[in-house]
Amino acid sequence: MAKVKEFDLPDDLYYDKKEHIWGRVEDEGVRAGLDSFGACAAGTFAYIKLLPKGRQVQKGRPFGSMEAGKYVGPLKAPVSGTIVAHNDEVLADPRIANKDHYERGWFAIIAPNNLDADLTDLAHSDTVQPWLEQEVKEYEEGGKMKPEGERECE
Amino acid sequence: MRVRLLDLGLVPYVESQTIYHGVAYALGPDSPNTISLMSPDSPYFCIGFHQQLEKEVDLEYCAAHQLPILRREVGGGAVYLDSSQLFVHFMFHREDLPRQVEDLYKLFIRPIVDTYRGFGIQAEHRPLNDIVVGGRKIGGTGIAAIGDAIVVVGSVMFDFDADTMAHALKVSSEKMRDKVFQSLQDYMTTMTRELGAPPPREEVKAALIANLGRSLGVQLDPGELTGEERKVIRGLNRRFVSRRWLNQKGGIETRGIKIRGDVSVVEAEHKAPGGLIRVTARLNAGLIDDLSISGDFTVQPAAAVTGLEAALRGQPLDEAKLTGVVRDFYDANRVDAPGLSPEEVAHALSLLADPATA
Numbered sequence: 001m002a003k004v005k006e007f008d009l010p011d012d013l014y015y016d017k018k019e020h021i022w023g024r025v026e027d028e029g030v031r032a033g034l035d036s037f038g039a040c041a042a043g044t045f046a047y048i049k050l051l052p053k054g055r056q057v058q059k060g061r062p063f064g065s066m067e068a069g070k071y072v073g074p075l076k077a078p079v080s081g082t083i084v085a086h087n088d089e090v091l092a093d094p095r096i097a098n099k100d101h102y103e104r105g106w107f108a109i110i111a112p113n114n115l116d117a118d119l120t121d122l123a124h125s126d127t128v129q130p131w132l133e134q135e136v137k138e139y140e141e142g143g144k145m146k147p148e149g150e151r152e153c154e
Numbered sequence: 155m156r157v158r159l160l161d162l163g164l165v166p167y168v169e170s171q172t173i174y175h176g177v178a179y180a181l182g183p184d185s186p187n188t189i190s191l192m193s194p195d196s197p198y199f200c201i202g203f204h205q206q207l208e209k210e211v212d213l214e215y216c217a218a219h220q221l222p223i224l225r226r227e228v229g230g231g232a233v234y235l236d237s238s239q240l241f242v243h244f245m246f247h248r249e250d251l252p253r254q255v256e257d258l259y260k261l262f263i264r265p266i267v268d269t270y271r272g273f274g275i276q277a278e279h280r281p282l283n284d285i286v287v288g289g290r291k292i293g294g295t296g297i298a299a300i301g302d303a304i305v306v307v308g309s310v311m312f313d314f315d316a317d318t319m320a321h322a323l324k325v326s327s328e329k330m331r332d333k334v335f336q337s338l339q340d341y342m343t344t345m346t347r348e349l350g351a352p353p354p355r356e357e358v359k360a361a362l363i364a365n366l367g368r369s370l371g372v373q374l375d376p377g378e379l380t381g382e383e384r385k386v387i388r389g390l391n392r393r394f395v396s397r398r399w400l401n402q403k404g405g406i407e408t409r410g411i412k413i414r415g416d417v418s419v420v421e422a423e424h425k426a427p428g429g430l431i432r433v434t435a436r437l438n439a440g441l442i443d444d445l446s447i448s449g450d451f452t453v454q455p456a457a458a459v460t461g462l463e464a465a466l467r468g469q470p471l472d473e474a475k476l477t478g479v480v481r482d483f484y485d486a487n488r489v490d491a492p493g494l495s496p497e498e499v500a501h502a503l504s505l506l507a508d509p510a511t512a
Contacts, residue, residue, distance in 0.1 A: 041253045043282075046229075047204045047406035065203070067406060070283045071255045072203050072229035073299035144252040151254070 002129040004136045005148040007037045010102055014122035016060075016078045017131060022102065023078035023122065029111035030079050032063070036101050037135065040153035041145075043069020045094035050075075050108050055083050059118045063108055066094070077110060079118035085109035155250070157370070158377040159363065160190040164237060168391050170194035171224050173379070174243035174307065176387035178300035180380070187246040189366060189374070191359060197236035197315075198222045199322045202229045203298070206405030212324050221322060225400050228296040228307055231412055234322055238313035238344075239293075240359060242266065242366075244306040251304050258297055259283045262306040265369035266293070269310060269362045275348045284415045290343035291414040310358060313346045314338075323411055329434045329446055330411075330421045336444075337413045337436050410437075417443070424502035426451065428493020431502040442469050442503070454490040461487060462499075471507040476500035 002009040009015065013022040014030075020038025023030040034042070050064035057063045062074035063083060087106050090096045097105035112118060123131045139145035165173065170192055177188050199221055201210050207223065210232040216223055235241075244262055252258055263279045270277035270285070270292065280286045283295045285308075295308040320335035346352045367374045379387070393399050410420030413436075421434045429451035436444040445463045453459055465483045469476055480496035483489065 041255065043255050049204060049404055067202075067204050067229040069255050070229065070259070070295075071297045071299075072227065139253045144257070145254055146257065152256075 002132050004129075004132045006151070006153060007035075007040070007132060007136065009035050009037070009128050009132055011125050011128040013102065013128075014078060014119055014124045015128060015131070016076065017121075017123050017135075019076045019078075021076060021078050023110075023119075024102075024106075025115070025119075026109070029081065029084050029109040030115070031106050031109050032075075032078055033101060033106040034066075034075070034097060036153070037132070039098050039101055039105075040151060042066065042071055042073065045097050048075075048091055048094045048097070048107060050086050050091070051083055053083050053086060057081065057083060057110060059114075063110065068094075075107060078122060079110055079112045080114050081110040081112040083108050084111045155372045156186065157372040157374055158186040158188045159366075159374040160188060160192075160377060160379065161359070161363075162190060162192040164195040165192045167194040167196045167198045167222065167235075168224065168394055169387065170235070170241060171200065171226050172387050172390035172394055174245060174305060175227055175300055176383050176390050177243075177245045177379070178303035178305045179390075180383045180386045181245060181247070181301055181303040185247075186375075186377070187250060187372075188244075188377075190241075190243045190245070191362070192241050192243075193237045193239060194235060194241075195237065197234065197318070198224055199232060200224050200226055200235050201232045202296075202406070203227045204229060204404075204406040205232060205408070206403065207400055208324070209405060210324055210408075212322055215321050219318075219321075221318070222395075223400060224394055225402070226307075227300055228298040228305065229406075230294065230296045231408060232323060233294075234315060234319040236315065238311070238315070240310040240312065240355070240362070242308045242310065242362065245300075245303045246306075248299070248302065248304050255297055256282060258304065258306060259295060261370070262308065263295055265362065265365035266295075266308050266310060268365040268369055269358065270345070272361045272365070273345065273349065273353055273358065275345065280415060282415065286414070287343050287348060290341055292343050292345075292348075310362060311344045312352050312355070312358070313344045314342060316342065325411065326421050327432065327434065329432075329448060330419060333419045333434055333436055333444065333446065334411050334413070337411075337417065337419050341413045341417050416440075420506045422502060422505035423449075424498065424505060426494055426498035426502070428452065428491065428498070431494065431499065433502050433506060435503075435506055437471075437506065440470055442466050442471070447499070451494045452492060453494065455487075458483075458487055458489045458491075462489075466503070471504055473500045473504040476503050 045068040047067040057077040059080040063077040064075040316338035430449040477500040
């Protein structure tokens with residue numbers, strides 16, 4: 001588990017370093033969600049919309065969108081493939097994605113079609129901790145994120 | 155930092171939405187951060203990205219009054235827009251901005267607040283995203299990630315047509331529409347209302363431009379749309395007026411009509427043994443701020459309903475507490491309400507807090 005201040009990122013997952021979308025490689029496909037840093041930045045989720053099951057998505061292109069804390073943004077796919085599952089629980093109550101980022105709070109499962117290549121630029125294993133440290137440091141020192149203790153994250 | 159300023163004046167109503175979307179979608183690594191100022195040349199109604207058209211808009215009213223409807227890619231609620239508002243759009247590279255949404259609002263609302271203050275209007279930022287004057291909202295703001303840009307939208311409110319806004323919104327009853335209109339009057343304001351007359355538009359715009367540069371600490375360079383941006387905007391002009399774009403299914407469940415961050419108008423119904431109870435309320439910070447009780451029940455004395463509405467103002471939506479307030483009122487006023495027990499009235503009121511009843 002990578003940990004920097006209040007942000008926990010399990011290092012067995014793969015992370016899109018720009019979008020803070022995580023992916024977990026499973027038999028059915030790549031399960032995707034938003035990590036604790038991304039969820040903190042966005043605020044409390046009010047609505048999540050996903051492309052329909054069966055739809056092809058490209059890595060880095062939206063597989064859905066979210067509305068949170070007076071903010072709307074795309075959910076960008078960590079890998080290319082076909083959407084094969086939605087998390088109906090989080091669609092019904094999006095706040096679950098704020099409270100349980102890595103288990104109940106996932107959004108969709110994407111059956112990958114180019115997995116090995118798509119994983120190469122994602123943070124994983126030993127690279128998660130240094131990336132997260134750098135990310136938090138850059139935002140805090142650049143005045144682009146409040147110091148720990150002043151941030152209001154669920 | 156240098157920022158491109160697009161001062162576009164009056165633009166076709168569709169482009170008052172598509173220009174900022176287009177600039178955002180066209181943003182590449184070498185594109186400048188951009189601020190655009192514009193007003194639509196004709197009125198329209200605009201719904202949030204995740205709203206469902208037929209749930210939010212009185213389509214018959216809009217058609218009868220030739221009021222077009224657009225869907226934006228920014229969140230929030232449906233709103234009436236016209237040339238009485240000067241739109242301010244910020245399209246910035248994400249890496250040049252704070253990461254947290256609340257900090258983005260703080261940064262970009264400041265120059266708008268300073269502009270109002272420069273004209274003697276004591277505006278302030280009310281987090282998360284409202285600008286208020288003495289508790290009355292004078293404009294909202296919104297944020298979206300569009301393409302590779304972070305987009306912040308806001309406005310300077312010269313005037314506001316609350317009547318058209320109240321009519322264009324889809325509401326569950328005319329009583330609710332009346333309460334929405336009254337709430338817009340009570341909880342919204344404009345420069346015209348605050349100053350007694352609209353200030354000269356060019357003076358306000360000049361002040362806003364000065365405040366944008368000063369508050370953001372940037373050098374503003376007057377500029378124009380690029381050919382690539384115009385191409386993207388032309389494509390968006392077609393998409394934004396298409397039925398497919400407007401009629402997207404699904405949608406965020408909003409409860410009632412939000413007037414200001416913590417002020418909303420809501421309605422609920424409950425079938426009690428004594429008849430249907432309809433409660434239409436304005437909630438302010440979770441408390442009943444204004445209330446109408448109607449339905450097909452019988453209460454004696456008839457004036458008791460008005461008295462009960464008054465007794466319930468200021469109460470939270472706590473069913474047990476509401477039951478006590480209604481019971482005390484019935485006892486003190488010898489109210490005869492067959493089939494309309496204090497528990498039934500309190501239950502109807504408690505439904506105002508339940509999204510499922512919206």
